[in-house]
Amino acid sequence: MLDTAPAVRRPPGRRPSGPGRSRRRPRMGPYLLIAPTVIVIALLMFWPMIQIGIMSFQKVGNRQLRGEPAEQVGSENFDTILNDPFFWQTLRHTVLFAVVAVTLTLAIGTLIGLLLNKLGGKMAGFVSGGVMVAWATPPVTAAIIFTWLFGTTGGLVNWSLDLLPDWLVGGGWDDYNWFAKPLSTYTVLTVCVVWQACPFVAVSVLAGLKSVPGELYEAARVDGSGPWRTFWRITFPILKPIFLVLVVMSIIWDFKVFTQLFIMTGLANRDSFNLSLYAYSEAFGSLNPKLGMGSAIALVLTLILLIVTALYVRVMVRQGETR
Amino acid sequence: MKYTKIAAVSAAIALAATACGGDDKDDAGSTKDPATLKVWMMGEGTPEQTKFLDGVETEFKQKHSGTDVQIKYVPWPQVATTFQKAAAGGEGPDVTEVGNSDVQSHIEQGSLADITDEFKGWADGKTLNKTALENDGANGKTYAVPWYGGVRGIWYRTDWFQELNIQQPKSWADLVAAAKKIQDAKKVPGIGAPTDQTNALLSFIWGNGGEVATKDGGKWAGKLDQPQAVEAVNFYAGLVTKEKVAPEKYIGKNELEGPQRDFPLGKLGMYIDGSWALKEMKKISEKNADKWAAFPIPSKAGGNAPVMAGGSDVAVWKDSKAKAAAFDYITVLNNAKNAKSWADISGFSSMRSDVTFSDPKLAVFTEIAGNTKFPPLSAGWAEFEQAKKVLPNSLKAIMQGKAADSELKKANEQANTLLNP
Numbered sequence: 001m002l003d004t005a006p007a008v009r010r011p012p013g014r015r016p017s018g019p020g021r022s023r024r025r026p027r028m029g030p031y032l033l034i035a036p037t038v039i040v041i042a043l044l045m046f047w048p049m050i051q052i053g054i055m056s057f058q059k060v061g062n063r064q065l066r067g068e069p070a071e072q073v074g075s076e077n078f079d080t081i082l083n084d085p086f087f088w089q090t091l092r093h094t095v096l097f098a099v100v101a102v103t104l105t106l107a108i109g110t111l112i113g114l115l116l117n118k119l120g121g122k123m124a125g126f127v128s129g130g131v132m133v134a135w136a137t138p139p140v141t142a143a144i145i146f147t148w149l150f151g152t153t154g155g156l157v158n159w160s161l162d163l164l165p166d167w168l169v170g171g172g173w174d175d176y177n178w179f180a181k182p183l184s185t186y187t188v189l190t191v192c193v194v195w196q197a198c199p200f201v202a203v204s205v206l207a208g209l210k211s212v213p214g215e216l217y218e219a220a221r222v223d224g225s226g227p228w229r230t231f232w233r234i235t236f237p238i239l240k241p242i243f244l245v246l247v248v249m250s251i252i253w254d255f256k257v258f259t260q261l262f263i264m265t266g267l268a269n270r271d272s273f274n275l276s277l278y279a280y281s282e283a284f285g286s287l288n289p290k291l292g293m294g295s296a297i298a299l300v301l302t303l304i305l306l307i308v309t310a311l312y313v314r315v316m317v318r319q320g321e322t323r
Numbered sequence: 324m325k326y327t328k329i330a331a332v333s334a335a336i337a338l339a340a341t342a343c344g345g346d347d348k349d350d351a352g353s354t355k356d357p358a359t360l361k362v363w364m365m366g367e368g369t370p371e372q373t374k375f376l377d378g379v380e381t382e383f384k385q386k387h388s389g390t391d392v393q394i395k396y397v398p399w400p401q402v403a404t405t406f407q408k409a410a411a412g413g414e415g416p417d418v419t420e421v422g423n424s425d426v427q428s429h430i431e432q433g434s435l436a437d438i439t440d441e442f443k444g445w446a447d448g449k450t451l452n453k454t455a456l457e458n459d460g461a462n463g464k465t466y467a468v469p470w471y472g473g474v475r476g477i478w479y480r481t482d483w484f485q486e487l488n489i490q491q492p493k494s495w496a497d498l499v500a501a502a503k504k505i506q507d508a509k510k511v512p513g514i515g516a517p518t519d520q521t522n523a524l525l526s527f528i529w530g531n532g533g534e535v536a537t538k539d540g541g542k543w544a545g546k547l548d549q550p551q552a553v554e555a556v557n558f559y560a561g562l563v564t565k566e567k568v569a570p571e572k573y574i575g576k577n578e579l580e581g582p583q584r585d586f587p588l589g590k591l592g593m594y595i596d597g598s599w600a601l602k603e604m605k606k607i608s609e610k611n612a613d614k615w616a617a618f619p620i621p622s623k624a625g626g627n628a629p630v631m632a633g634g635s636d637v638a639v640w641k642d643s644k645a646k647a648a649a650f651d652y653i654t655v656l657n658n659a660k661n662a663k664s665w666a667d668i669s670g671f672s673s674m675r676s677d678v679t680f681s682d683p684k685l686a687v688f689t690e691i692a693g694n695t696k697f698p699p700l701s702a703g704w705a706e707f708e709q710a711k712k713v714l715p716n717s718l719k720a721i722m723q724g725k726a727a728d729s730e731l732k733k734a735n736e737q738a739n740t741l742l743n744p
Contacts, residue, residue, distance in 0.1 A: 177571055267709070268518065270716045285711070286428075288432075
């Protein structure tokens with residue numbers, strides 16, 4: 001990831017290969033090399049996305065899936081969702097969750113990365129092993145495990161909280177229903193998602209740290225800089241390109257979180273819905289699918305993501321240029 | 324690079340294969356034996372079920388020796404998406420099991436073959452439950468055949484009832500009193516009242532003379548804002564909020580996500596579930612299994628409340644190229660002998676009037692099945708109940724402190740729009 005960053009700042013006009021030769025005969029090699037990937041992505045990603053765009057202006061149900069022509073409804077799907085207070089509620093959940101989860105993921109992930117960098121051989125192996133397990137767990141498995149942990153009958157969390165003295169955590173935990181209210185549902189969801197997402201941050205930060213020259217830290221120590229100052233003055237600026245990528249990816253991942261929430265609450269708890277779950281319930285929730293509505297919601301989600309990401313990248317690139 | 328290319332090529336081949344997959348079935352017609360007959364069964368499938376279906380296949384082959392029957396199990400949570408794929412890709416079954424609440428949606432979408440003539444020629448058809456059969460038709464045509472049904476009762480502990488001197492509850496007041504007694508003496512919640520269990524809630528609404536919606540001159544009109552329905556919903560929610568005989572931990576859950584686990588473990592006094600729950604509960608704990616029994620859900624003033632007739636039907640898929648063989652399979656699957664053994668294996672009651680359970684513990688469910696009702700027979704019910712889950716979400720809001728009147732008014736507006744798609 002480090003080598004991609006300088007590409008942005010490369011002075012224009014300088015090309016790695018001889019400019020004269022390439023002007024006469026365009027080199028096909030790179031395009032051939034990238035073609036299979038592009039074709040696969042185009043078939044599996046772009047085409048469905050275009051379809052979603054088309055379908056969001058149509059009324060599509062099972063009859064249309066069988067081949068009947070779909071009815072064009074203009075912007076009706078968008079009008080319906082944008083005028084529905086429920087849409088704004090799910091949007092609020094989505095955004096709030098993303099803000100909290102991204103912040104926590106980056107903070108905890110970075111701390112783990114710093115810790116791994118400091119630890120010696122055996123302990124580092126042990127910690128990174130634990131971190132890898134969290135990373136390797138499929139989202140479905142993780143969601144089921146967390147549903148059990150926070151469940152009512154035989155749930156480990158309620159049992160432990162019940163064992164703790166009442167003056168510390170309060171009583172009545174035995175039958176506490178974590179998935180009854182949005183706030184407690186999202187607490188569990190955040191723990192689950194952050195637990196799975198911070199290993200990637202930790203490993204990326206660790207990889208970055210390994211490339212920071214040791215002399216810089218030595219010089220900082222000689223100058224009497226504490227760990228807090230060292231991190232913000234040396235580590236953070238050097239690893240900035242990495243953090244840029246990590247923040248953007250985390251935003252994308254946490255905005256579209258679906259699997260875990262779907263398993264934890266299902267469709268019977270609409271008060272806890274986020275945008276993805278809302279789109280799913282419209283499109284696939286019953287035997288009468290409203291694929292047009294589902295597509296419209298998905299398109300809105302995609303647009304929001306694109307805007308957020310574009311703004312963020314722009315800000316970061318600008319900052320890099322002025323310094 | 325090499326691998327990417329291979330991946331690209333195989334992806335392209337896979338796409339091409341699915342794209343034309345719908346067309347390369349042989350058009351030999353329905354007179355000859357088809358080479359294969361694809362049968363979709365709903366649910367995870369158990370070894371007993373597979374053994375049972377093997378037996379059905381053997382019997383089916385006596386008439387169609389050249390046909391290979393392929394069974395595919397579709398887990399219930401994936402049913403909607405699987406049928407969507409079948410409709411879109413043309414890769415559907417020949418015979419399929421269909422949840423009875425989904426039959427009307429399928430008919431409306433044109434996914435099921437018209438089997439009116441075949442059904443008329445089938446002698447056993449006369450033994451089938453009339454109410455269930457009504458759900459399988461539209462505009463005077465038949466599209467599916469009732470297979471098995473499930474009705475729910477209230478499971479309880481005979482030893483606790485005896486010890487605490489509780490009689491079988493005959494009214495809502497009795498039910499609350501019984502739950503209170505158990506809760507006080509046994510220190511476990513008296514009864515389970517999950518929010519995501521529309522079938523249970525419906526029994527209370529119907530048991531109070533209420534309705535979800537009634538058909539008024541070709542249009543469904545919601546009745547959830549009527550006093551009978553409001554009172555029933557208030558009573559059900561009140562089990563948690565007012566009487567406090569049902570725990571809050573089942574809010575937002577269905578009967579499988581808690582009650583079905585807690586009852587066999589002796590951590591719950593009573594809960595509402597079907598005959599098929601018996602074998603599921605035995606998987607959790609056999610300890611007190613001989614003391615479990617069920618009684619019918621009471622209505623408000625006394626007597627049995629009508630229960631929702633859950634269950635499954637079998638149908639021939641519209642795109643099937645072997646309609647005749649497909650219907651023959653249905654007649655074998657649902658002949659008297661196979662219906663009996665399926666009832667005993669699955670714990671579901673047969674929809675044939677001449678078949679009963681062998682296990683005496685389940686006999687009460689045959690009695691309960693005498694008083695069944697259907698939710699509104701509208702294609703919109705699937706969206707009302709599955710996608711939007713209107714009643715479960717209203718019930719949840721009411722249990723968490725919202726006023727029943729305004730919540731049910733909103734639910735009723737939803738019913739008015741969704742049930743008239």
